[in-house]
Amino acid sequence: MASPTTAQAPAPAPPGLKEGIAGLYDESSGLWESIWGDHMHHGFYDSGEAASMADHRRAQIRMIEEALAFAAVPDDPEKKPKTVVDVGCGIGGSSRYLAKKYGAQCKGITLSPVQAERGNALAAAQGLSDQVSLQVADALEQPFPDGQFDLVWSMESGEHMPDKSKFVSELARVAAPGGTIIIVTWCHRNLEPSETSLKPDELNLLKRICDAYYLPDWCSPSDYVSIAKSLSLEDVKTADWSENVAPFWPAVIKSALTWKGITSLLTSGWKTIRGAMVMPLMIQGYKKGLIKFTIITCRKPGAA
Template identity: 60%
Template sequence: MTEAAESGESREELNKVLATLYDDTSATWEDTWGDHMHHGYYDPSQSRSLSHHRSAQIRLIEETLRFARVSDDPSRKPKSIVDVGCGIGGATIYLANKYGATCHGITLSPKQVERAQALAAADGLADKPFADGKFDLVWVMETAEHLPDKTKFVAELARVAASGGTIIITTWCHRDLSAAEGSLHADEKELLRKICDSYYFPDLCSAADYVLLLQSLSLQDIKTENWSQYVAPFWPAAAVNSTLTSCSGWETIDGALALPLIVEGYKKEFLKYTIITCRKPK
């Protein structure tokens, strides 16, 4: 992991860029893909119509919960949930309804906040009280890659998790380094640079880096798995079916160029879509 030092000013500037990006693209994304602003989870043998892509996004949520062993038992299911990087609230609302839980969503985008509140109101969730900072489930789906200080980020997740609570992170990582390697290969570094520049990822680390961070905080039941093969079909579909590449916000991240980079990263097994789960000790 190569955490770069950053000033408060550079962090603020990155936040503004990300907020503008998602302000500009969220409505277009919703029109095409629905209110779940994340990958789908695919069975390679199934066909992939647009409706199937939307069901695959729901399946990603369910497979994530299954991997983390989040219980449906009424006595053990999460009662308070925080969705870090909630987009327009698709997963937040889904989890609230599934568990009957109090959910708190966090996003940098004012337009996403406005849309999420409207969707929550339509689903009868707007008047639910928010948790006081202690969450049974800390949900971070496709957000961690935007955060430059992974050490501070993971520590904050641990801080807000309740005793015995579950932390789930799904994120892009680069491959783990072998014991003999001091760094990524030169061609991998260049591909990583292009991906990070295109998507405003300040830095990507490996799954092994996350494990070390979680272990340093004495978190338990740490598990990781590479899900690239299950989510990779989403990106060719996004390039073909989505109108994102023609909307103003997506142009700011060179969307037409960036989508093939993701596909290339998966094919070379350099880019890993990784799920990471753990529990806070009781």
């Protein structure tokens, strides 16, 4: 069920949540890669743009670059990130891109053994094994020491986190002093001052999406800002990129309706099929202004 606010203690993670998430991506990642490539996230488009199918992979790369620009991650050889963690890394599309862009060492974590194995194979095939390493791990209990990474990157994984405060706290913990944290995630709309929760029809729509995609409680962009500030993170910025991702879900549905998409979908498994069936609800959520595609960036305070 979607949560109206993070002001209260988070609900316990639903039983089997981690196993469900891992199973969904174990099952669906091969299909996604075969049709869309190795970036398992939205594309970024000019607002109101009519995009052709040929534009979508470029738009996924643009999403990465727009996020880096929004966070003002430096390209300067002396200041660029040298260590990166990709939290919820998928098959490592962002990990490999960031490793190549910055010459950085990149660690990726995912709940899916299939994704980790495939991502490491792709890194090896691209000659990046000495820079990129993916492993199975929980984002709420990262297997890294404090203060290790110059850039902490989470591209569309926050929506799977049952405890958003613990999630951001872990991102902050592993960030190096002065390090940049980038979260790109699905949120629900901010509540009006007169509201104590979302409307019943909004909660029902989100619940149907949650059930298909193994999503726990949602939160709003303002909730993320509050969490970041409570952790004394600095330079907290957020933006609503919902209009910039508007062409994405219609394109995913269109790709699923091709012969390759249909035959691949039917052989991929029930979790993937169920996810495909609720894709129109994502479009509905965006059109209603309920779902907000949000970027939140901040910086860990530098060393004294």
